[in-house]
Amino acid sequence: MKSKYIYLILSPLIIIIAVFAVSALPEKEPEAPLEGKSDLAVKVEYAKLETLHNTxxxxxxxxAKDRYEIYAEVEGRLLSSAKKFREGNYYKKGQVVLQIDKQERYMTLLADKSNFMTDLTAILPDLKEDFSESYPTWNQYLKEFDIHQPLKELPTPKTEKEKYFIAGNGIYSSYYTIKSSEEKLSKYTIYAPFNGVISKSNVEAGTAVRAGEELGEMVSLxxxxxxxxxxxxxxxxxxxxxxxxxxxxxxxxxxxxxxxxxxxxxxxxxxxxxxxxxxxxxxxxxxxxxxxxxxxTSFEDAIQIPRKLIFEENQIFIVENNKLKIQKIEVLESFRSEAIVKGVSANSAVLMTNIKNPYEGMKVQVMK
Incomplete structure (x- = not known):
């Protein structure tokens, strides 16, 4: 019991003595800043005002501007020239691109010309007797007639009577029938319309083609x-x-x-x-x-900077005396990653480095 009273008396005394002891200790001086601590290194570009254009x-x-789709206008079998008709192959203007077998058509044309020559020969005696002035012209036309060459233009009748005589003997009809056959025969050979390459090929040599069938395509270079x-x-x-x-x-x-x-x-x-x-x-x-x-549009006294440097829609940082300073700008035009702005003084050091949590007055070191 006596020891209990002693404990109650001593406890407050011990606490009071501990408090005085702690307060008597010397105060801890504040930590001095580290000497030689370097500022953040940043890159800048010095504003060079100029006239910029919005691009x-x-x-x-x-x-290709010139494109030629090749279609068959006649039917027949493709000859060996089709072996070269491949994508990427080059042809000069006028060069044979494709040939379709025309032998049968050609022989029919020769037969028609032979019959036409016979018809001309048959009317020469009547021309000599009734149209003596025109006879030498028709006679010369017959002498120069060559069934292997394209038909020449017929002589012009000198009178209406002569014209009716020629027409009545079927000369005009036979002439234009042959000219039509000659035109159709020309379609069996396809020529390059310009210098170019084959961009599409749909046929092979030896295959039969029909009139109206697409054979390929050619483009100019x-x-x-x-x-x-x-x-x-x-x-x-x-x-x-x-x-x-x-x-x-x-x-x-x-x-x-x-x-x-x-x-x-x-x-x-x-x-x-x-x-x-x-x-x-x-x-x-x-x-x-x-x-x-x-x-x-042209913009005078402007600079072009990365869009990521702009904050608050119209502000950027510049560096003055190794400290960041907020500079208000006017955004004239924005692109994907760049922007044209004005409001920056010539030779101002525009901050080009992205800094985490920058603020005005922040100390930086400009990289040389």
């Missing part, structure tokens, strides 16, 4: 047409005859094109208009995609 870019698919779709708000910058720059994302080459047509109708869904651009040059191929660049 409109539209992409389309390249097509000298000129191409690019069809692009321009937004309605930008169509005013495309003028017929104006030059545009063209480039491919796959090749490090640029070409120049000319606007040759502008569509007259508007696509209701996309609110766009079709524009057709003609171009030519090395490395261009049917089916490749090209992008057309057209300069539109």
């Amino acid at each position: 409109i870019e539209v992409t389309g698919k390249l097509k 000298s000129s191409y047409e690019l069809e692009v779709t321009a937004p309605l708000k930008d169509i005013e910058h495309f003028k017929k005859g104006s030059k545009v720059n063209l480039y491919s994302s796959e090749l490090e080459t640029e070409w120049t094109g000319t606007v040759i047509r502008i569509g007259s109708t508007l696509d209701a869904n996309s609110q766009s208009v079709k524009v057709y651009i003609q171009t030519s040059g090395k490395d261009l191929k049917e089916g490749m995609f090209l992008t057309a660049k057209v300069n539109s």
Whole structure:
């Protein structure tokens, strides 16, 4: 019992002594900043004010301007010339592309010409007697007649009576029948209409073809047409005859094109208009995609910066005396990743480094 009272008396004394002991200890001085701690290194670009242009870019698919779909106008069997009729093969203008067997048609034509020659011979005596002035002309025509050559134009009658005489003997009818056969015979041989390559081949040598059957397709390599779709708000910058720059994302080459047509109708869904651009040059191929660049509005005393540097819609950071400073700007035009802005003084150090949680007055070190 006595020890219990002693414990109750000593406990408060011990607590009071501990409190005085702690308060008597020296206060801990605040930690001094680390000497030599480096500021954040950043990249800047010094504003160079200039006149910038808003560039409109539209992409389309390249097509050959001259395209020739080859159809059979007669029926028959394809000859060996069809062996070369393959995609990618080149033909010069006027070169034979395909031949269809015409032997039977040719022999029929020779027979018709032979009969025509007989008819002319039969009327010569009457011409000599009744139309003596015209006889020498018709006689000379018959002498020069060659069944293996195309028919020459018939002599012109000198009188109405002579014309009726010639017509009554079936000369005109036979003449135009033969000329029609000659024209049809020419369709058995197909010639290249221009310098170009075969882009599609549907036939083989030796196969029989029918009139109206598609045999293939040929395209010219000298000129191409690019069809692009321009937004309605930008169509005013495309003028017929104006030059545009063209480039491919796959090749490090640029070409120049000319606007040759502008569509007259508007696509209701996309609110766009079709524009057709003609171009030519090395490395261009049917089916490749090209992008057309057209300069539109000009902006003076402006700079172009990455869009990611803009915050609060109209602010960027510049660096002054190794500290960040907020600079208000006017965004004139925005692209996919870039923006044209003004409001920055010439030679201002525009911050080009993305910093986590930047603030005005933040100390930085400009990288040299």
